[in-house]
Every structure is written in structure tokens, then in C-alpha cells.
Amino acid sequence: MMFGAGIGIGMLGYATGEPMWHIGDNPVIRMSAAEVQAALDAAGIAIAEGSTAWATYDAQVAAGSMAAIPDLVSPKSESAIVSTYRYSFLHWGLGAWACYALVGISLSFFAYSRGLPLTIRSTLTPIFGRSLSGPVGHLVDITAVVATILGISQTIGLGLDSFSAGLYNFTGAEWLMTTNADGVLVPSTGSMLLALGVVMVCSTLSALSGVGKGIKWLSNINMVLSFALLAFFAVAGSTLFALQILGYGIFDYIIHLPAITFQVFPAAGAGSPGEWQGWWSIFYWAWWIAFAPFVGIFLARISKNRSIREFVVGSIVAPSLMCFLWFALLGGTAIDLELNGSAEGSIFAKSLTAQLYQTINVMLPEAASIISILIVVLLLTYLVTSADSAVLVVNTISAGGSQSAATKHHIIMWGLILTAVIAALLLAGGLSAIQSAMIVGAIPFSFMMILMGLSLLKALIRDDMRAKQDR
Amino acid sequence: MAIQPPLQELSIETADSGFYTNFNRVVSLASKIAIALIVIWAAVFPEQAGKALGD
Numbered sequence: 001m002m003f004g005a006g007i008g009i010g011m012l013g014y015a016t017g018e019p020m021w022h023i024g025d026n027p028v029i030r031m032s033a034a035e036v037q038a039a040l041d042a043a044g045i046a047i048a049e050g051s052t053a054w055a056t057y058d059a060q061v062a063a064g065s066m067a068a069i070p071d072l073v074s075p076k077s078e079s080a081i082v083s084t085y086r087y088s089f090l091h092w093g094l095g096a097w098a099c100y101a102l103v104g105i106s107l108s109f110f111a112y113s114r115g116l117p118l119t120i121r122s123t124l125t126p127i128f129g130r131s132l133s134g135p136v137g138h139l140v141d142i143t144a145v146v147a148t149i150l151g152i153s154q155t156i157g158l159g160l161d162s163f164s165a166g167l168y169n170f171t172g173a174e175w176l177m178t179t180n181a182d183g184v185l186v187p188s189t190g191s192m193l194l195a196l197g198v199v200m201v202c203s204t205l206s207a208l209s210g211v212g213k214g215i216k217w218l219s220n221i222n223m224v225l226s227f228a229l230l231a232f233f234a235v236a237g238s239t240l241f242a243l244q245i246l247g248y249g250i251f252d253y254i255i256h257l258p259a260i261t262f263q264v265f266p267a268a269g270a271g272s273p274g275e276w277q278g279w280w281s282i283f284y285w286a287w288w289i290a291f292a293p294f295v296g297i298f299l300a301r302i303s304k305n306r307s308i309r310e311f312v313v314g315s316i317v318a319p320s321l322m323c324f325l326w327f328a329l330l331g332g333t334a335i336d337l338e339l340n341g342s343a344e345g346s347i348f349a350k351s352l353t354a355q356l357y358q359t360i361n362v363m364l365p366e367a368a369s370i371i372s373i374l375i376v377v378l379l380l381t382y383l384v385t386s387a388d389s390a391v392l393v394v395n396t397i398s399a400g401g402s403q404s405a406a407t408k409h410h411i412i413m414w415g416l417i418l419t420a421v422i423a424a425l426l427l428a429g430g431l432s433a434i435q436s437a438m439i440v441g442a443i444p445f446s447f448m449m450i451l452m453g454l455s456l457l458k459a460l461i462r463d464d465m466r467a468k469q470d471r
Numbered sequence: 472m473a474i475q476p477p478l479q480e481l482s483i484e485t486a487d488s489g490f491y492t493n494f495n496r497v498v499s500l501a502s503k504i505a506i507a508l509i510v511i512w513a514a515v516f517p518e519q520a521g522k523a524l525g526d
Contacts, residue, residue, distance in 0.1 A: 397498065462474055465474050
């Protein structure tokens, strides 16, 4: 159910595409590119028109007119695999789930141990006390609602993009796609708006079916379909290669975790690691934060009577490992197909969300349509459960933690508002407009999360002191 | 010095009647207004919004 509440869409959209993008471009590759450029400059070698620094360097080394630079990480090569997964796991690993777990643990602690309402403001009571009944508390909850709506808009926007790319893969309907400025085929705004209408009607009907009823039913379907897709990649994909990636990737990720978590590259313009970090890591930080009230409330609702230790293992370690497995199997298969020459650059040439479908086209062309249909159905169920859960969460926060206050009018109204915000932003600037709005929405809530961490720490320390005093 | 007991009750005012029965009116309305402003901005000034929020 946890993956059905938002994360599943991201995983389906990014599990293939993100490693494929990182193997072509990541901070380690950019640092190596800077070394290559410096060596070419030092040797007084100019880059020919239409060529690149990497191609010029390779030609010079092959001709023996330049010494090879040791330990270079070149794009779209085996040398880039480890750094590819280092950053993929950073974005989908412990850091992401820790954000959700912080909100989830805080909510569970204050709601179930203290008996406070299951809403965001309750988590700040050790700092602000009773003043949270008034305007301060209202502001906290409003911030959480706005972050939730913008966070789920980003997730649904991404899901619609994957959904349209999947429909195109098995129908071939030209109107579903358009060519972007880079000459890559991407889903058209019209197809995404149509998909949005379908998804929001289904999710509103699901939400009206009662708390948990619709979500539970759909979650069971998407759990079965998710495991079927994972099993398909385990059987027909590059499983041994993926398992190697998984092992090396996790080891490398753990070794580098402190460094990459706190590393902020300077914004040094085009081609710099800082530019890459702005495109990827900062976007993810904002996405985790904007999504934290939503996933946090969801985690809290399913975690009553759990200890903090159990919560950490169940909501940080286990889902991180699940994400790593998905990224290793799906992304690893795509990387293997490109590096061994089977795909002939066709996966690299696709848009981020279409790379999953192209991987299947190359893997098993005979069954590609059937698997694409399965993925589109899976995406639809993920989209519906995510939108459905978001509306329930927003109503819970607005009702001061009550899960039964929402009537069908409130559900329909939030469904319409969510549809309107996604449609308006898609029309104004496409997915990048939703992404920017989500980042802006996440900023105020990031301060709430800092306070939430301090608040939980204060409550736990004080509880401990009280226990000692009683003894 | 004794440590004060933790707060175990937090009242959140909710409406007794009307559309927002059992909802906090301020949170419900303010969050809807905030989102509505984004929608109106993007719908009425799509170019400006696209430029501000685009790549």
C-alpha cells in the first residue's frame, strides 16, 4: 500500500530512465570531463567542429599523441556504472525514506502516545505548545496541505507522462506524442490532459467508495502487477548483471553516503556538477519534502503500536532496498542492452519515461505490446490510488486530524482542485512548471520538518528524563 | 526541578454547521485559496507562469 501511495509512479517512471540518464551524465563524469578538457587545453589541442572533448581525447590517445589519464569515468561506458547507481540510490534510498519516516514517526508518536490529533501541527507541540490551537497551528497545516497538493501534482504529472508514452508504445497513435526542442518524442500536452481526466474521475470514484475500500482493492491489483513486472525482468532481463550492480551499488552507496548526502557543488554554470545537482538532487530533495506530509500521514495510519525501531526498519530500510532492487533490475537491464550493443542506442534516444517501454521492445519484441499494456494498467492503478490517498490526506489535515469528516462534496472538490492545478500548470509550462511549483511549495514545509525533528528529539529526551525522575 | 508533563490535548476548532462541518474553516479555505491563486495565475497569464516556472 505504501508504494501505491505515490512512490510506485515515481519508481515506474524513473527505475529505467534515471540510471540511463546518469550513465550518460553525472557529477563524476562531469569532473572527468573537466580533467579531459584541461588536458586538451594543456596540450594545445583544439576540439574540431562537431566533435566533443571526449571524442577528441579518445582519438588523441588512440593515435598515441596524448597519454591516457588514469581513472577517468567516461559517459555511457562501464566505468560510469558505479557512479550511476551511487546517485540513483542517493535519490531513492535512505535519505528519501528518512524524510517520510520523520513525518510518519512524529505523527505516530504525538497521535498515539500523546493522544493528540493526527495532523501536522501536533508534531510541533513540544516547541509551540497550546499556541498551535490558533493561527500558528493553522499556518503549519496550510503549509502541509499546499506542499501535499503540489507534491502529488508532480507525481501525477510524471505518471501521466509515463502513461501516455506507454499508450503510444502499443497503439502507435501519433497524436499521443510530439517532438520536443531536442528532437526527442515526448507525450503531447493533449494526451496528458486526456489521461488526467480519466485518472481523476477514477480516483474520485475510488475515494467516494469509502476510506480504504477503493485504495485497498486497487492496492491489491497494483501489488500483483508490480511483482509480475519485477518477475518478468528477473526472468527475461539481465538478472546476473543487475544483481552485480545491486551488490556493488549498495556497497558503494553506503561508503559514499555521508559525502554525497552533504556535498553541495558550486553553481559553476553549464557542464558543471553544480548544474547537474540542480537538475537532479535538488529536485529530489524538494520532491521528498513536498511528499513527506502525504506519505508521513499514510505511514502513521498503518503504524499504530509499532516501536520507533520497527518504524525505521519498516519505513526506511525495507522500502529503500525495494527501490534498489527495482532500479538494479529495470535500469540494469537497459544499461546492459545498450553496453552490449543489442539496443544500438535506441534506449538512450528515448525520453526518460519512454525508456522503460523501449527496453521491453528490445528485450522481447514479441511480447512488448502485452507488457506495455500491463504497465499502463499498473500505472493507472498507481495514479488512481495516489490521487485518492492525497485527497484523503488533505481532508484529514483540514479536519484537524479527523479521518471521517470528509463528505463526498469535500472529496469531489479536492479532486477538482487537484485536476485544475495539474491541468493549468501543464498548459502553462508542462512538467517543468509543475516541478518548479512543487519546489516552491516544498520550501516552507522544509522549515517545518527541521522543527519537527527538533520537536521529536525534545519530546523523547524529556520522556527519558521524566522516566528517570520517576525512578 | 520537576519536568512539566507533556501536552496531551490540543483543541482544533472545527465548524459546527455548513459545508465545513467538522473541518477547520481557516485551514480549508486558506489552502484552497492558495492553490486557486496558482491555478488562476497559470490560467490567466500562461506565458508569464510558463516563463517563471519553466526550465
